Amino acid sequence: MHTLAALARKGGVGKSQIAINLAVVAAQNGLRTLIVDVDPQATCGYWMELREQEAAEAENKAKEYEARGDKKAASIERARYPKLELGVIEISQGRMDHHISRIQASNEVDLLIIDTAGKDGDVSIKTSKLADYVIIPTSPSAQDIAAIATTMDVVQNTRTPAAIVINDGQPNSNESAEVAEYFRDPEGLNFEINDDYHVADTYIHHRQPIRHAYRVGMGITEYEPDGRAAAEVRAVYNFVAAKLNALQAQNQKLKKAS
Ligand SMILES: Nc1ncnc2c1ncn2[C@@H]1O[C@H](COP(=O)(O)OP(=O)(O)O)[C@@H](O)[C@H]1O
Ligand SMILES: [Mg+2]
Secondary structure (H helix, E strand, C coil): CCEEEECCCCCCCCCCHHHHHHHHHHHHHHCCEEEECCCCCCCCHHHHHHHHHHHHHHHHHHHHHCCCCCHHHHHHHHHCCCCCCCEEEEECHHHHHHHHHHHHCCCCEEEEEEEECCHHHHHHHHHHHHEEEEEEEECCCCCCCCCCCHHHHHHCCCCEEEEEEEEECCCCCCCCHHHHHHHCCCCCCCCCCCCEEEEECEEECCHHHHHHHHCCCCHHHCCCCCHHHHHHHHHHHHHHHHHHHHHHHHHHHHHHCC
């Protein structure tokens, strides 16, 4: 199993949005996926609550259609919320080590995604230690970029491989690419200090449907599977999945050698 974390010492940069949308892609790909929500605001927990409510409503509607003999409409309604192996649990920051280690040892989950509030330094360090890989989302805004340095310190101190993912940039502009260059540049923030630290070369732009999807408890790849936002989220998922698989292969090699 893999443990992924969305980490940034800043609110509003897209940690929860990315955690939810990557989790949905993973579950759609057949992985048993669990989000561990350690943020007291419980953005992911609330999303799952919305999902359950909406799915129950869709089921009620489907039954009404069936009662009227309209099987086609009933099956369309049910297909909106297919049953995925996807869960969210909310846990307190004080107990996160205990619970997450237990889940990691259980073999019942293929992908665990930790979402944090990010403000608390201790929680960030704990999260980074528990994760195989960390995604550090940032918007292209100067304030958010400035806040990245502390998160970079966390992942480098715990020696957890990580990637910066640029989120919420202006579509159809060079903004995201320019920020990516700044993170790479040895005279900028120089995050790509070695092979474990990357700036994802695939961006999630500011896309309104991402917000709409959240409101109805869906991932963007369910809400608008053929849209641009879904394509961007899938690209980030593929980037992260490739890193996780490479790490696993590396660990297996090390185990064999020892
Ligand atoms: N790429 C995006 N396009 C549109 N809205 C976004 C995007 N990323 C995040 N948002 C919105 O910005 C707000 C903050 O995102 P969120 O994931 O909750 O941030 P964090 O978890 O880092 O605090 C939310 O309302 C979310 O829907
Ligand atoms: Mg959040």
